[in-house]
Amino acid sequence: AQSVTQLGSHVSVSEGALVLLRCNYSSSVPPYLFWYVQYPNQGLQLLLKYTTGATLVKGINGFEAEFKKSETSFHLTKPSAHMSDAAEYFCAVIFRNSGNTPLVFGKGTRLSVIA
């Protein structure tokens, strides 16, 4: 079955440290891949997306993600965490071989940034 897995429901990093949030999907066909961020009591904001082309994708707020087909992964990184990065992050996937199947979300990873 097609699925999206985010490893770690909660990640804590020190301010200035590397942020790494993991996302893996299961599909035989490379899907469209997205990362969304949600700040407390707010909606979801698109950070970045991969559809085709370059596998390293740069997004807003200094985040980037790399699509690795061989590892079926789309991990989100940021070289240096800032206090304002504390939020919930969702990996989401559109599986291309599923007709009208819409966006499927991972369960989310809550990022805490420690001063």
Next chain:
Amino acid sequence: NAGVTQTPKFRILKIGQSMTLQCTQDMNHNYMYWYRQDPGMGLKLIYYSVGAGITDKGEVPNGYNVSRSTTEDFPLRLELAAPSQTSVYFCATRGRSDGNTIYFGEGSWLTVV
């Protein structure tokens, strides 16, 4: 430049009451979705629509109904509200013309007591 507009933002319902969450978009997107978000569970799809007059069930449709009479509007109806429907509801649209990006409304916080 409204994008996706959801109303109301907050609502408290009594058990057994009914209500409609409104969703309107001005991006001329064919695809529209309703998700619910519960703590630690991510977002689960309730219903979706691929165009006016066409709707289909998602992962958790029980207790809800939708209609799509126009491209712009996709209301979500809760009949006989139950405490299990206490959640945050998000409406979203998808546009094929910009890489299938999903655009979200700001959410509707619903409490059933």
